[in-house]
Amino acid sequence: MAVFDGHSAGGLERVPHRRTLDRRLREIGDEAETQSAALGLALTLEEVTDSPARDGSAFKAAEPVWHKKDTAVGRIPDGLTGLDTDADWIQSTYHGWVYGYKAHVTISIAPTTVLTVLSATVTGRAGESHVLQDHLDDLPPLVESLLLEAGYDDAERIADCQERGLEVLVPLAKSIGQSPSQARRDRAAYLASPEGKSRYRSRGSSIEPFFATIQSLFYLDPLPGRGSVAVSAFIPLVLFAWNLIVLFNFALAIG
Numbered sequence: 438m439a440v441f442d443g444h445s446a447g448g449l450e451r452v453p454h455r456r457t458l459d460r461r462l463r464e465i466g467d468e469a470e471t472q473s474a475a476l477g478l479a480l481t482l483e484e485v486t487d488s489p490a491r492d493g494s495a496f497k498a499a500e501p502v503w504h505k506k507d508t509a510v511g512r513i514p515d516g517l518t519g520l521d522t523d524a525d526w527i528q529s530t531y532h533g534w535v536y537g538y539k540a541h542v543t544i545s546i547a548p549t550t551v552l553t554v555l556s557a558t559v560t561g562r563a564g565e566s567h568v569l570q571d572h573l574d575d576l577p578p579l580v581e582s583l584l585l586e587a588g589y590d591d592a593e594r595i596a597d598c599q600e601r602g603l604e605v606l607v608p609l610a611k612s613i614g615q616s617p618s619q620a621r622r623d624r625a626a627y628l629a630s631p632e633g634k635s636r637y638r639s640r641g642s643s644i645e646p647f648f649a650t651i652q653s654l655f656y657l658d659p660l661p662g663r664g665s666v667a668v669s670a671f672i673p674l675v676l677f678a679w680n681l682i683v684l685f686n687f688a689l690a691i692g
Contacts, residue, residue: 462674463666469673470558474575476680477555481545481577483687489555489576490584490640491543493565494648495535496672497659498524502536523665525561531645537660538668541568542676543576546584546643553683554676555580559669566591573601582606584640592618606637651675 453461498521505526507514513522524537538559545553556575560568565588582604589595590610598605609625627633652658655675662671 466670469670473673473677474556478577480553489543490644492644493539493541495527495529498537521663557676566594
């Protein structure tokens with residue numbers, strides 16, 4: 438235990454040592470994801486959410502950076518210490534190539550409420566559609582539709598969602614081509630319509646600013662921990678804390 442003179446900011450005279458906190462953090466990754474989704478479900482049942490959007494965002498790993506030319510051959514340069522070798526090079530639409538981790542997050546986009554996290558998981562550069570497939574069961578049962586980026590344009594994944602009663606709005610990753618399916622034609626036509634454009638536009642104005650807010654509010658640029666186990670617990674815990682803020686504000690609003 439680390440001992441402080443007087444009281445800490447939290448009103449405690451003693452807090453666990455940093456190594457103790459790091460060890461416990463590594464043990465709660467799966468539970469952090471579960472609790473974040475559970476609180477998202479509770480907020481859904483309280484009807485504070487709307488159609489969700491899902492996206493992935495790259496989070497920079499703690500320095501130093503393992504450059505691509507060395508990563509490709511698994512070589513760690515002499516004198517490079519404290520390297521997070523679990524991180525990966527991830528291509529971000531807004532930030533270019535980032536050495537770090539990717540958080541796949543589903544949030545609500547209700548225009549009259551604070552955004553709510555409904556599910557989250559952390560990977561390296563795993564494809565979005567496959568991550569979605571693995572976590573469909575994590576979505577609250579009241580979710581009726583998903584607004585997804587083009588990286589989720591996978592016919593099999595979309596079919597899986599539709600079998601579960603989920604409406605999926607996702608742009609075509611590739612052009613329609615010479616002999617597209619009627620389902621792809623219908624989806625492209627709807628997204629090009631005024632109604633489709635209006636609905637999908639709400640995604641861009643919600644989830645991207647959300648990631649920027651999370652990284653700024655919780656000082657996640659770069660990540661404070663190293664290793665996939667720690668990061669896979671830390672980011673869901675941060676998102677759980679966000680949902681607690683939403684819950685607290687909702688409780689105050691209804692008095």
